[in-house]
Amino acid sequence: MAEVTKPAKTINGKETFAADYFKSDTGKQVWLDNPHIDNLVSVSVALGAEIWALKQRQIISEKLAEQKVFPTTAAIEGYKPSKQEEEDWDAERQGLAKRVYGWFARETVATPSTQADK
Amino acid sequence: MNRRDTLAIASMLTGLALASRAHAATGATKEVKFDPYNQTPEQEARHAVRLPKLDQQSVQDFLSSFRASIGKEFRPMRGVLEKALAQQGIAMDADMSLEQAWTTLMRHPMYAMNARLWMSTQQQMWSNIYAVFHDNADEILAELEQADKSGPGKLELNPDLEIPDYTRHEIHIQPGGYVGDPFAGAISHYGFKQFDRNVWINDRMEHHLSMALETPVPADGQVRRILDMGTGFGAFATSLKERFPEAEVWGIDVGAPMVRWAHYRAVKMDLDVNFAQRLAEDTKFPDGHFDVVVSYILHHEVRPDIHGKIVAEAYRVLRPGGSYFPVDFVTTGNPRYAGAPDLMRKASIWQDHRWNTEVWSPAYRATDFPGIMRKVGFVDMKVSAKTGTSFQDVHGFKPV
Numbered sequence: 001m002a003e004v005t006k007p008a009k010t011i012n013g014k015e016t017f018a019a020d021y022f023k024s025d026t027g028k029q030v031w032l033d034n035p036h037i038d039n040l041v042s043v044s045v046a047l048g049a050e051i052w053a054l055k056q057r058q059i060i061s062e063k064l065a066e067q068k069v070f071p072t073t074a075a076i077e078g079y080k081p082s083k084q085e086e087e088d089w090d091a092e093r094q095g096l097a098k099r100v101y102g103w104f105a106r107e108t109v110a111t112p113s114t115q116a117d118k
Numbered sequence: 119m120n121r122r123d124t125l126a127i128a129s130m131l132t133g134l135a136l137a138s139r140a141h142a143a144t145g146a147t148k149e150v151k152f153d154p155y156n157q158t159p160e161q162e163a164r165h166a167v168r169l170p171k172l173d174q175q176s177v178q179d180f181l182s183s184f185r186a187s188i189g190k191e192f193r194p195m196r197g198v199l200e201k202a203l204a205q206q207g208i209a210m211d212a213d214m215s216l217e218q219a220w221t222t223l224m225r226h227p228m229y230a231m232n233a234r235l236w237m238s239t240q241q242q243m244w245s246n247i248y249a250v251f252h253d254n255a256d257e258i259l260a261e262l263e264q265a266d267k268s269g270p271g272k273l274e275l276n277p278d279l280e281i282p283d284y285t286r287h288e289i290h291i292q293p294g295g296y297v298g299d300p301f302a303g304a305i306s307h308y309g310f311k312q313f314d315r316n317v318w319i320n321d322r323m324e325h326h327l328s329m330a331l332e333t334p335v336p337a338d339g340q341v342r343r344i345l346d347m348g349t350g351f352g353a354f355a356t357s358l359k360e361r362f363p364e365a366e367v368w369g370i371d372v373g374a375p376m377v378r379w380a381h382y383r384a385v386k387m388d389l390d391v392n393f394a395q396r397l398a399e400d401t402k403f404p405d406g407h408f409d410v411v412v413s414y415i416l417h418h419e420v421r422p423d424i425h426g427k428i429v430a431e432a433y434r435v436l437r438p439g440g441s442y443f444p445v446d447f448v449t450t451g452n453p454r455y456a457g458a459p460d461l462m463r464k465a466s467i468w469q470d471h472r473w474n475t476e477v478w479s480p481a482y483r484a485t486d487f488p489g490i491m492r493k494v495g496f497v498d499m500k501v502s503a504k505t506g507t508s509f510q511d512v513h514g515f516k517p518v
Binding site for chain 2: 005007008011012014015016017018019020021022023024026027029031032038041042045046048049050052053056057060076077079086089090093094095096097098101102104105107108
């Protein structure tokens with residue numbers, strides 16, 4: 001746990017002011033029996049985030065189009081949502097997470113051919 | 119009424135009560151009233167915590183909502199685990215160590231998946247923010263260098279400071295921790311928006327502004343100098359400056375990258391707040407210098423033998439009648455901290471301690487923190503839990 005890491009003191013000649021620190025070993029842990037399964041869960045979460053990022057742009061583009069604003073990159077990046085929109089988007093994200101990842105919360109039972117309940 | 123409405127009303131009432139108390143006192147320091155949950159467009163622009171590009175922020179928003187959603191989906195897990203443990207002859211309140219509890223529950227696939235998902239979101243939250251700053255390191259370091267020399271507030275870095283080993287861990291698995299990454303302050307700033315959003319809302323620093331409003335002041339209403347110990351990215355300090363614009367406000371932290379970002383942020387906000395790389399247990403300020411000393415989630419990140427030193431230092435630098443407000447998680451000595459934790463709670467504490475690198479948190483929670491404050495000499499103590507959160511509200515005054 002206490003592996004000492006020495007960060008760069010400068011980057012392109014600019015001082016970083018970073019000090020030595022103890023590197024955590026959490027990133028190396030396998031919690032689901034097989035490292036590939038752990039990695040695939042992380043991959044699936046990362047893909048969900050990428051899907052939302054695309055969907056977010058689509059939602060904003062549609063809002064802009066409704067306002068007769070051409071959805072350029074600048075217009076999309078500069079869009080200021082209302083608080084109601086922020087809450088609606090949060091609900092959409094939670095809904096997406098529930099629909100796609102709710103399967104991970106499935107209660108399983110051990111059967112002769114599996115060892116779901118170890 | 120939703121959570122946001124409840125928080126807004128509570129905050130507004132707190133603000134009004136504080137304002138009326140201050141104005142009633144003779145010669146009270148000027149206070150500015152604001153509502154953290156109904157900010158003006160100018161306040162929103164000043165406080166907004168958003169990564170530079172939409173896609174970057176969208177990824178963070180997803181991870182945050184994902185956690186909230188998955189938390190609900192896994193609510194039936196307690197019953198499932200109780201049933202599975204009972205089949206093995208293990209009760210949920212079995213006598214086990216924190217580590218044994220975690221190891222036992224991790225044998226169940228549902229618990230292990232829940233743990234994996236939590237950790238995957240934590241890792242991805244940090245790695246995404248890390249990339250935003252490290253992919254543009256040269257440009258951002260140049261901006262920091264420029265801000266280092268700018269005001270209105272001062273920045274004091276101390277290359278000779280002996281950084282205690284207990285502060286060198288990657289707390290919350292934040293890459294490099296609080297001292298080892300050049301952008302630790304920035305990474306922490308954006309990460310804290312996403313943390314545990316079921317507990318607080320911090321899209322526009324609502325949480326820090328609320329704490330500033332809740333900060334108790336001396337009975338005479340005089341607030342000329344304020345110190346924020348373990349200031350991190352400086353949001354409590356800047357929020358207090360917004361409440362008390364005429365006060366001299368200082369934020370100190372062990373991490374140079376932390377106070378650099380805190381200063382950079384204050385410069386951008388045009389707030390006259392001073393930041394210095396100093397230790398909370400050895401602030402170097404004169405005796406009786408401050409009217410108010412605060413900290414936010416500092417104590418659970420320090421070694422157990424340091425709590426008393428920090429509390430004693432707060433006492434030393436406060437003037438008679440000064441107010442000490444250290445906000446942190448609930449500990450023993452608080453009436454809300456009752457009963458032995460069950461296996462799920464123990465496993466959660468262990469996972470947070472061992473795998474989220476909350477190195478000192480279990481020891482802190484076992485501390486009678488209010489008792490430490492009393493022993494040092496604080497009086498008129500208030501000890502309660504903050505409703506709906508895992509924080510405790512503990513404050514006291516230095517005797518007049």
